[in-house]
Amino acid sequence: MNANAEAPNPAAVRAFGSERRKKWLRKLYRQRYLQLMALLGVAWMVVFNYIPMYGILIAFKDYDIILPMSQAPWAGLEHFKEFLTDDNLGNVIRNTLGMSLIKLIVGFPLPILFALLLNEIRSARFKKSIQTISYLPHFLSWVILGGILATWLADVGIVNKILLALGFIDTPISYLAEPRYFWTIVVTSDIWKELGWSAIIYLAAMSSVSPELYEAATIDGAGRFQKMRSITLPCIKGTIAILFILAVSGLLNSNFDQILVLRNSLNESASSVIDVYVYQTGIADGRYSYSTAVGLIKSVIALGLLLGANYVTKKLNDTSLF
């Protein structure tokens, strides 16, 4: 940076500098089409993401939709304070993080495992059928699925019938009425709904692996599990790492639609999550400033989580977002 500090001959340095600049310009010219491609994307983001970002300012204002944002009076950090000093905050964060962490620990590896096992199916037709069938639940909307789950999990529902018949329980349980089952219900139904869908991307990654690698390993006498461990997994490692980083950054998010249809007055203590709480306290009443403030807190934390996870995966296995 400070190139001329020790330089005895400024002219030479200038020549050197201009030489570098020339080289740089040449490089830039060579990649002008690449730059055009990238800048088109940047331009799109500037228009559709960055221009509306002034809306974040209302987190620090008292915005009423009737007046333009610029005329709203400043409120300072009041909305942030209101959220951070809320009595329910602890419980809400506990539920949000609790469910998200279980989803991350259990729900994240399962689609990978499923994709790996599916990949081992020999019959192409069987494989394709399972692939298609397993992704179907993704298309059931939560409003309707919630109704179905409520029927099945009721004291006279099919789940109790099965468990009673198998002798696992003696008396029917109203599962949605008990806070202690809530997290399990949420995580299980989510995994069930998204298993096949989430596996798609790993299957795509696996189909990019060169068959020659497998052939070579077979000749070397490698077994199925060895091939899985030493070829398939390393080849999709990059995809796994990236999706993991993105999943970590979403820890504070919940599946709003899902929680909304499954929560009720009895499981409330286990089912209040940030998104639902902000909906009740802010969005439902049209308090845009307050909900924007909470959103901003969440965004900052999410960005931090992303950078953190990115740093860790970079150290551990040399893949990163950037």
Add this chain to the structure above:
Amino acid sequence: MGTKRKLLTSLLAATTVLSLAACSSGGNKAANSGASESAAPPSASSAASSSAQPSGGDAPGWQADTSPITFDWYINFSWFNSKWGDDVVAKYVTKKTGVSLNFIVPAGNENEKLNTMLASGSLPDFITLAATDEAVRKMISGKLVLPLNELADQYDAYFYKVADPAKLGWFTQPDGNVYGYPNASSSPADYEKYGQSFTSNQTFEVRKDIYEAIGKPDMRTPEGFLNALKLAKEKFPEVDGQPLIPLGLHEFTDTGNYSLESYLQNFLAIPQQKDGKLYDRRQDPEYLRWLKTFRKANEMGLLAKDIFIDKRPQMEEKIAQGRYFAMLYQRSDFATQNLARYQKDPNSVYIAVDGPSNAALDAPTLSGPGISGWTVTLISKNVKDKKRAISFLSYLISEEGNKDLFLGEKGVTYDTIDGKDQFKPEVVDLLNKDRLAFDQKYGASYKYWMLMDTNMNLQWAPPSVEPAKQLEDWTKGHSMSMSEFDNLDPPPTTKEGVASSKNARLWGKTLPKLLLAKSDAEFDNIFDTYLKDRSDQDAIEAYRQQAYEANVKKLESLNK
């Protein structure tokens, strides 16, 4: 390195400038439009309560021009699923007035759609939304809607001929203007005229066969109530192999439960005010006595878990199955299922009976139609044709318009039968059998309810039929207007409003705990904690009291 950094900063600067520019331009535009709006001087003419009508304008304005025009009409109810022009009524009205409508219905969260329109200041020609909606106040204060009285003065004096002065008076704003006209609204005068036939949606229902089998017990006292639930459960532990639910209620929401609030309080005839002061009905001893009765019911195993977790679709299913013995519930939700039950076995339907009463066994005071009505319709300042818009509005609120929308076209959907204008038999038949098909084909009977006058239609409406008739008839004579208690809550963005919704959620959390309490002592504890934890209650009450007094004053002036 150096160049890289420079590039970075200049790019960053560029984006900042861009976004700043966008910010200020957006702001300016909005500010400009705001300025132009406020530039128009607020009219001093208050036609609302004045009896002096502009002279020479008796002919209906809509007849003057029947050239084709299409108005955009926003309906703030996502379930409203009608397209103008497919049915007899729509075709008839368009033929008559030249007006076609393009309904804009948000297929999603209504508030989101409405708020984006409000924020951008661009509303379609007509807007219909709940009379109590916060957005009504916002549209008026933001000057996004036109005063109906000014429009009428300028374009269509016929409006004053067909509009009810009492309703105009009730909806007159502090600036002297009227911005919205209600539907399903009943003034005090209407009460004198039709009061005996007014119904309420609030009912206490029991399953007829079970109720008769346990000897038609009196359920007005706590003892009788608990005993009846117990008898029903003992005698009929199961319905089609599934456990009987002795008592059904509305859905528990974040803010409580209708059945255990206004329904119960109205059944107990607890006053809403005493000597001009709003009364906290929740602290009324009668009310607490009955809440404790429900608690006792839970202790006796008479409250099923289902009632705490079920949402409306599950409840609809259970009504169809006849799983409930008794319900404190809106009768409109029984219609479809009760009909199906009736066709199978007339004895297995739900009927209305006397429910929980106060110690003096006073008759219930149920919430009936009020002057606020259900929705209001407003005309946007962006309306394409002011004259046609106000004329069409006048047509819709007139008796002629109401008749067209309710009965349809003479000879097609209705005729004069036995000296009375009424639906043709096959039309009534379809109405009673399949409302969906009826709406699609005829569109009568207020499929387009935006400006319906529910009192006018009494002369044309086909008589109710069983099993709905019994439920409806039971509420007659018990229904009263509660308009003075409408819209008392502080706006949600104010300090009082924030506290008020916080308290509402606190109550929503407390209520199930009260019912699940192990003993009356625990109940009292929980209730005391609730009272203590309410925030800013004094400020909220002061606001409500003030709003109430303003309502009372308005109502009094209407009676003059």
Add this chain to the structure above:
Amino acid sequence: MFILKRRTPGEAAFDWANGVLMLVICFLTLYPIWYVVVNAFNDGTDGMRGGIYWWPRQFSLDSFRTVFQSSGIMTAMGITVAKTVVGTVVHVLFTAMVAYALSRGELIGRKLYMLIGTITMFFGGGLIPTYLLIRDLGMLDHFIVYIVPAMFSFFDLIIFLTFFRDIPDGLTEAAEIDGAGDFTIFLRIVIPVSMPVVATIALFHGVYQWNDYFTGMIYINETDLQPIQTYLYRVVAQASSNQMIAAMPSGVAVGVTSQSLKLATMVVTTAPIVIVYPFLQKYFVKGFMIGSLKG
């Protein structure tokens, strides 16, 4: 056959266990769909009594008839198909193009572009500023509002990026030596060898476009430009408008939508997108990249 012969007993056992496990997963995911379908084919009022698990109790096509009779449903289906097809093609090409540029290590300013993009994943202006922007761009009530504001996603870009990074450098270098420009390389080499990820993102975005009702609700007032999801939302919404109905005069009948009608609407509105996947599956074949190279 060649491979089958070489199966060790352990591997055979694994294959069996794996096959059984897959069948179980199949059943667990298929059954709820089956449940939805049989209930949709059951009579509405009868269906309210519940307890239909395997087969319709009173078979009826009424629910489907009602759905198809809804006015304008065919126009809405057309809009949805059009926005899904056009939206997906534009989204995939545009996002992949930007991703390709960013996958090239030598791109000047790459880190900055990545930073700009990463921020968009977390910070946004919210609904109202976006609405005002779309209005000022003149996109309200235009079909284009379904396409342009959705043509790029940084999230999808990252996924493209992870795949593009694995493309051997030799491939593009060879093309460069042959004198191919960047656009040619992108269209003729990068896209064809990346069909698995292209198919994946196409599927993701196609499903998003198909299911998205929000854009239509907020930015479109013209009934004839509304997507099919509008219908699904409406029949489902009645369940959630409890509060409103409580305040409503009893004269207005909002007919109770039976569960059958809701399910039938869902079947009709989702079936077309569901059958797309099997057609995309040929791009998920093992060794796709190499195969296309040789060909």
